[in-house]
Amino acid sequence: MxxxxxxxxxxxxxxxxxxxxxxxxxxxxxxxxxxxxxxxxxxxxxxxxxxxxxxxxxxxxxxxxxxxxxxxxxxxxxxxxxxxxxxxxxxxxxxxxxxxxxxxxxxxxxLEGTADPDDWESVDDHNRDLVAAVREAHGDVHGDNAALLADFAGNHYAKPMESLTSAELAEFGTEYVIRNAWPSEKQREVLAESTKLVFETADEPVPEIQF
Structure with a gap:
């Protein structure tokens, strides 16, 4: 309000x-x-x-x-x-x-990111579907990490996860996860791998990941 x-x-x-x-x-x-x-x-x-x-x-x-x-x-x-x-x-x-x-x-x-579309809800739905696909194909640990990436992509940039840039992914891995999320030790160990799996599951090229 x-x-x-x-x-x-x-x-x-x-x-x-x-x-x-x-x-x-x-x-x-x-x-x-x-x-x-x-x-x-x-x-x-x-x-x-x-x-x-x-x-x-x-x-x-x-x-x-x-x-x-x-x-x-x-x-x-x-x-x-x-x-x-x-x-x-x-x-x-x-x-x-x-x-x-x-x-x-x-x-x-x-509430507005660099790619803030009017259809934020449809972007979020898309990201959640991608999270579910990663979880089904690769298990809960990778699925949980994909969910963290979905939160970051939707709430900070209002864009599909697989369209995040290398710089945005670096922000996710080195800042967002540390400050705003509390992943388990297993999640932290495979965070970069989970991020790659998100792009592979979406059939998109994997950008450079630095974290």
């Missing part, structure tokens, strides 16, 4: 990215809640039926309410960013700077 009355205070909180609460044991919003809030927001933005839009928004707000959080969409130089922060920071719908005791409690989720 967009708050037209929001002040620059929560723009200041926006200097922190979603990594501030990436650890599922730290902060106020568990990683699973953050992921679901992001998913519901993207579905809301791509839906056309008003009842469907309202249902996605209501479910997102209920999840945040369980943790005494609220959300708004902030325009960041033309790119929309979902900002989740404690309800206690608000008074009459406006963020009060004097109530922000710890900006690390805020979570930012960029």
């Amino acid at each position: 967009t708050d037209p009355n929001a002040t620059d205070a929560d723009g200041a909180a926006g200097e922190q990215n979603r990594d501030a609460t990436a650890d599922p044991t730290a902060g106020d919003l568990p990683r699973g809640v953050v992921d679901e809030v992001e998913r519901l927001t993207r579905l809301e933005r791509t839906a056309v039926d008003e009842n469907e839009i309202a249902a996605y928004e209501q479910r997102r707000d209920e999840l945040l309410d369980d943790h005494d959080f609220t959300a708004r969409i902030r325009d960041d130089d033309g790119d929309d960013v979902l900002v989740c922060h404690p309800e206690a920071w608000h008074e009459d719908g406006v963020v009060r700077p004097d109530r922000i005791e710890d900006i690390d409690r805020a979570v930012e989720i960029p």
